[in-house]
Amino acid sequence: MTARTHGHRVIRLAAAAAAVVAVLPGVRAGEMSYAASHGRADYRAEHLLPGAAVTLVPPESVEPVIALTFDDGPDIHNDPALLAVLAEHKVPATFFVIGRNAHRYPALLKAISDAGHEIGNHTWDHTRLITQTAPEQAQEMARTARVLAREGITAQWFRPPYGSYDEKTGPLARAAGMDVVLWTVDSQDYRDRPPEVLEERVVNQLTPGAVVLMHSNHANTVTALPGIITRAQAAGYRFVTLAEWKSLMTRQTTVAQKP
Numbered sequence: 001m002t003a004r005t006h007g008h009r010v011i012r013l014a015a016a017a018a019a020v021v022a023v024l025p026g027v028r029a030g031e032m033s034y035a036a037s038h039g040r041a042d043y044r045a046e047h048l049l050p051g052a053a054v055t056l057v058p059p060e061s062v063e064p065v066i067a068l069t070f071d072d073g074p075d076i077h078n079d080p081a082l083l084a085v086l087a088e089h090k091v092p093a094t095f096f097v098i099g100r101n102a103h104r105y106p107a108l109l110k111a112i113s114d115a116g117h118e119i120g121n122h123t124w125d126h127t128r129l130i131t132q133t134a135p136e137q138a139q140e141m142a143r144t145a146r147v148l149a150r151e152g153i154t155a156q157w158f159r160p161p162y163g164s165y166d167e168k169t170g171p172l173a174r175a176a177g178m179d180v181v182l183w184t185v186d187s188q189d190y191r192d193r194p195p196e197v198l199e200e201r202v203v204n205q206l207t208p209g210a211v212v213l214m215h216s217n218h219a220n221t222v223t224a225l226p227g228i229i230t231r232a233q234a235a236g237y238r239f240v241t242l243a244e245w246k247s248l249m250t251r252q253t254t255v256a257q258k259p
């Protein structure tokens with residue numbers, strides 16, 4: 001199925017995903033979880049950018065861009081190799097770092113940022129936010145923001161671990177100057193699969209405007225990445241950071257404030 005014919009099915013998928021959330025074991029009452037819709041998800045802003053005052057450009061108008069995102073670093077074992085692959089192919093990406101890791105590896109954090117990649121906030125210690133009070137969630141964001149600030153980095157994105165958040169998360173992130181962003185393609189690179197399977201899974205799910213969830217802490221990801229990049233580029237896709245993705249993919253829906 002192409003992106004062009006995907007639209008009407010999206011509504012059914014969304015309804016099915018909502019039903020799954022309602023009954024999925026492990027999803028708690030009040031949790032707004034994206035984990036139930038692993039795989040390709042739709043472009044509805046309320047899924048991808050929950051709570052943001054934007055609409056997404058209609059699929060038929062979307063430029064062939066892809067935002068690669070790498071969560072859970074900085075990872076001392078894999079990120080240097082990831083950076084080398086991205087540099088070789090001149091591909092920018094967005095890294096959602098865990099504050100505790102960034103604190104431990106500030107030089108690696110700086111190297112990622114200096115290479116032109118965008119840095120997002122992925123909490124301090126990868127906690128499941130719905131177990132936390134509002135002040136605790138705010139602290140997860142703020143501690144990480146302070147570590148980033150030491151390297152001159154300001155994150156404009158927050159990604160909740162496991163895609164799991166509750167009604168407190170979005171307002172807290174926005175109060176800290178960040179939008180919550182999830183993904184449309186889950187590479188499922190955390191599964192123990194050969195890199196060829198991972199490459200195939202990602203390439204088969206690419207659509208214009210895709211936001212791809214991958215991870216810094218899996219060697220398979222590094223191995224699969226060159227194939228993913230070259231096949232996507234051969235298909236006419238261009239890679240962008242989430243900041244550029246947002247400028248191409250979204251339109252503000254807030255009414256301009258009167259001066």
Ligand SMILES: [Zn+2]
Nearest residue numbers: 071072161162
């Ligand atoms: Zn994560």
